[in-house]
Amino acid sequence: MSLxxxxxxxxxxxxxxxxxxxxxxxxxxxxYKLDTKIKDENILKEALENRGNVVSLDEKQIESSxxxxxxxxxxxxxxxxxxxxxxxxxxxxxxAFLKNTYEEYTRIVQHNTYxxxxxxxxxxxxxxxxxxxxxxxxxxLTFQVKE
Amino acid sequence: xxxxxxxxxxxxxxxxAKTIGMNDEECLDYVExxxxxxxxxxxxxxxxxxxxRAQQHQYQEExxxxxxxxxxxxx
Numbered sequence: 432m433s434l435x436x437x438x439x440x441x442x443x444x445x446x447x448x449x450x451x452x453x454x455x456x457x458x459x460x461x462x463y464k465l466d467t468k469i470k471d472e473n474i475l476k477e478a479l480e481n482r483g484n485v486v487s488l489d490e491k492q493i494e495s496s497x498x499x500x501x502x503x504x505x506x507x508x509x510x511x512x513x514x515x516x517x518x519x520x521x522x523x524x525x526x527a528f529l530k531n532t533y534e535e536y537t538r539i540v541q542h543n544t545y546x547x548x549x550x551x552x553x554x555x556x557x558x559x560x561x562x563x564x565x566x567x568x569x570x571x572l573t574f575q576v577k578e
Numbered sequence: 579x580x581x582x583x584x585x586x587x588x589x590x591x592x593x594x595a596k597t598i599g600m601n602d603e604e605c606l607d608y609v610e611x612x613x614x615x616x617x618x619x620x621x622x623x624x625x626x627x628x629x630x631r632a633q634q635h636q637y638q639e640e641x642x643x644x645x646x647x648x649x650x651x652x653x
Contacts, residue, residue: 433626434605438593438618445621537591544587544616551615557583568589576581576600 442471442540444511462515463522465529469512469536474543475504478535502528545570583608593618596626 439445444467469475472493479486484495493504493512503515516525552559556577563571579599586594595612597605609620 433600434597434608435624435626436593436595436609436612436620437622438595438612438616438620440591440593440616440618442617443591445619534589538589540591541587541589544591544593544618547617548585548587548615555611555615560582570585570587572585572587574583574585576583578581 440540440544442469442474442543443537444468444470444509462517463525465514465516465525466507467512467514467529467533469504469533470510471540472504472506472512474536474539475512475532477539478532481535481539482531497528541568541570545572548572583612585612 472488476486476488476493479493479495482497484497486493486495491505495502495504500520501517502520504512505515506512514525514529549559552574557574558577560573560575561571562573565571581600581604582598584596584598588594593612593616595608597608600608609623613619
């Protein structure tokens with residue numbers, strides 16, 4: 432081995448340490464906002480739908496509802512997407528909702544990364560030698576470098 | 579040793595990559611290649627001991643060569 436790298440897909444922000452954080456109250460306290468590391472609205476829409484939400488996506492925001500609870504997602508200046516909850520939703524419930532959504536989001540990111548890698552590797556002279564999935568759901572792939 | 583790349587894609591989305599059997603700066607080319615392949619950005623990179631040993635060996639060989647050339651000129 433000669434070089435070790437850690438990479439983060441562009442669909443995930445690298446700036447924040449936590450996956451979601453209370454950012455502050457908006458609109459005179461009727462709503463509050465939680466920041467996330469989510470950057471891709473299409474993957475977010477898929478993650479929300481996979482978890483049973485009804486989702487609509489337009490240019491400005493994503494509106495999501497599950498049961499009688501509505502959540503709005505808006506893109507921020509740093510390219511991340513924040514979630515806005517009504518104050519009737521407890522912070523504990525909002526954080527649990529985002530934790531589950533983020534786990535589904537990263538599961539999709541993992542799958543998409545794998546698909547892209549398999550599709551593109553041959554063009555870079557990389558031949559898949561082995562592929563396994565660990566107990567913690569980490570995919571391990573070894574490629575031979577064509578010389 | 580055959581040249582290989584080992585990749586780990588975690589459920590949290592993070593990707594860990596290791597080049598194997600590349601003892602020269604060829605492995606650095608794979609930083610950009612992997613970023614493009616994976617649509618990802620590198621947040622951390624470290625040379626392994628194997629790479630550093632190879633670099634040190636190459637440096638020592640170069641120093642020996644320079645010394646020998648200097649001695650030849652001095653004669």
